[in-house]
Amino acid sequence: MEKLFLSLRQLSILCVIALLFVTPETASGQSVDEAHPTGVAAFPLTGNLGPGTYYYSVPVAPGRVSVSLTFKPPSGGGSMSVSISGPACCGADAYVGGDSGTSDDVQRNASFVVPTAQKLLLTVYISVERTQTIRFDLGLKGSLSESAPPSVCTDLEVSNMIGVSRSGTTLTIRGNIDNFSKNDFRSPVDRQWVEISTGAKESFVSLARIPFAQLLAGRSLRVTATHTSTMRATPRFTIRIVYSPLNASDALATNDDCNSANDSVSGSGLIRGIPLTKTNKGSDPK
Numbered sequence: 001m002e003k004l005f006l007s008l009r010q011l012s013i014l015c016v017i018a019l020l021f022v023t024p025e026t027a028s029g030q031s032v033d034e035a036h037p038t039g040v041a042a043f044p045l046t047g048n049l050g051p052g053t054y055y056y057s058v059p060v061a062p063g064r065v066s067v068s069l070t071f072k073p074p075s076g077g078g079s080m081s082v083s084i085s086g087p088a089c090c091g092a093d094a095y096v097g098g099d100s101g102t103s104d105d106v107q108r109n110a111s112f113v114v115p116t117a118q119k120l121l122l123t124v125y126i127s128v129e130r131t132q133t134i135r136f137d138l139g140l141k142g143s144l145s146e147s148a149p150p151s152v153c154t155d156l157e158v159s160n161m162i163g164v165s166r167s168g169t170t171l172t173i174r175g176n177i178d179n180f181s182k183n184d185f186r187s188p189v190d191r192q193w194v195e196i197s198t199g200a201k202e203s204f205v206s207l208a209r210i211p212f213a214q215l216l217a218g219r220s221l222r223v224t225a226t227h228t229s230t231m232r233a234t235p236r237f238t239i240r241i242v243y244s245p246l247n248a249s250d251a252l253a254t255n256d257d258c259n260s261a262n263d264s265v266s267g268s269g270l271i272r273g274i275p276l277t278k279t280n281k282g283s284d285p286k
Helices: 002-020
Strands: 045-049 052-072 078-085 095-100 106-114 118-127 134-144 156-158 163-167 170-179 192-198 205-211 220-228 237-243 264-267
Touching: 045 052, 052 078, 052 095, 078 134, 095 106, 118 134, 156 237, 170 192, 170 237, 192 220, 205 220
Parallel strands: none
Antiparallel strands: 045 134, 052 106, 052 118, 052 134, 078 095, 078 118, 156 170, 163 170, 170 220, 192 205, 192 237, 237 264
16 A cells, blocks of 8 residues: 555656646747747748747738638637738738637638838737647748848847946946958948946946947947946946847848847956956846
8 A cells, every 4th residue: 555655656746747847839949039030931830839929020022911820729718819010011901810718720811012022020929828839820922022132140249348447436438349240230220229338127227329320341339438436346337239129020131130149248347458258148137
């Protein structure tokens, strides 16, 4: 009897461990970052995703596009929607979605007109219980463009050499943004900027927001900001590159950063020319 009890107990522990490691099946390379959507080369797109918001991009040519969505909610029901947007597109008709309290298939269709060649952003939203998934097929037909301008890989980096100098209570922070790729970076001036800040969360203070429109291959952009501090110790500063989500879905082929790991650097107690340790994060410190 004792052996049976131990066996049942061990089985229960194994079941609990198994449940802890069960996660919804997701597609390979799936993006949950609006600024870096997953590129789709062909449709239909088939997936089995858990609750959340997912992002895809696809190049299109001018013309009419038809979108179809078929999904199967799990037991107990669920909902799914796809919103399509672009720099010169789209209206309320670029949307498919529905919900159901049963596990019956749901089908939705729509069509819309794309006025110019561009990359469209597909925002997929799924609502189900945390441990459940929705299987779906998403189709796009019409003016899909294989000849749309491909993305050009650029790699802008915040240099890990940053300087801070003091004159009385005024601190001057200096840094460089380098384009180490072989391609020029070009984009509308309001789509990206360099932010210099100090503090984090509740103490976050933005010291400078420096917009830029281009950075040629192999060139650098010098950025500076000032900060007044009566503290004897030098505060912690962060220099980071911020990109608009529109960069990933617009028609431009020269404003897609291919490496977000070097978009930010931070440190404190600095003297000009002392290397810093990269944070490897492009997220907002707020």
